[in-house]
Amino acid sequence: MANNTIEKALQRQKEAAAKRAAEQAESQEESKSSTIERTVEKQQISASEPQNEKPVNSKVVEKRKAGAAVNADNEALNLTINLEELDERGFVSVSNARKLINEEYREIKRKLLRNAFGALSKTLKNSNIIMVSSARPSEGKTFTAINLALSFAAEQDKTVLLVDADVLKPNVTRTLRVNPGEGLMEYLLDENKDISDVLYRTNVDKLRIIPAGQTHHLSTELLASERMNYTIDEFSNRYPDRIVIIDTPPLIGINESAVLASFAGQAVIVTEEGRTKLNDINSIVDRLNPDMAVGFVVNKAVNESADNGNYYGYYYGSGPSD
Secondary structure (H helix, E strand, O other), X not given: OHHHHHHHHHHHHHHHHHHHHHXXXXXXXXXXHHHHHHHHHHHHHHHHOOOOOOOOOHHHHHHHHHHXXXXXXXXXXXXXXXXXXXXXXXXXXXXXXXXXXXXXXXHHHHHHHHXXXXXXXXXXXXXXXXXXXXXXXXXXXXXXXXXXXXXXXXXXXXXXXXXXXXOOOOOHHHHHOOOOXXXXXXXXXXXXXXXXXXXXXXXXXXXXXXXXXXXXXXXXXXXXXXXXXXXXXXXXXXXXXXXXXXXXXXXXXXXXHHHHHOOOOEEEEEEEOOOOOHHHHHHHHHHOOOOOEEXXXXXXXXXXXXXXXXXXXXXXXXXXXX
């Protein structure tokens, strides 16, 4: 009789313990559900109501925008260059053909690469930014800028960006016979634009182009703006393997060129044999940043002592006018 009583008591204790465990589990589940509901509700309120954010300096925002923009090469923007026609017109060939002009621009390129990435680069600001200019119009600067870009694009571990900053007389895309849409001026005029909106891929794998875009009466001020400055800094620093070639207006009598010279670490000045005067050279040097590396290309100068009619200069170069 006593044993039965003990067994019944134990059974009741087990049933009571099981009931308490079930109630505790149910209570915990309800608490968890309530917490989830409160969290979801709080997130919905946060998404729907404006928050008091800490003000951000507009210059910082601009710089971030430029950085994000440069980081994105927009695949939707493409330019197809007729490389065979370009080859026939006397430009550097991107094929395996061994041409005299290819060798001439390799000579120039090697010096620029040493300045951009060698020991001298530590003493130059924006050493991988190269402006190409001339004293006066039609001395061959655009021809030189395009040939340098094509030559750099043949490098195995480098990419090249060709920027047409001759906003008064854009000539890069006209010379390449391509028809882009918007360009550098549209980017500088519209703060909502990213540089990727005007950066064009080409059928030369490592070559990108930014065209000049529309002309504008405030072109000097736009090129001297902080937006342009931030963008140049991003070009120089974000991609350590990138060469940026900027085709600028002639240096004499054009304010835009002096502004652009302040951004570049190197300058290639195109002179024409028998045309560019010594006074012009002196004026050019005075307008350039004294801390930049400067070299000269003597254009359309034939060395008559050479059997192949070689072109020569401080750097070696050849070709037609702009």
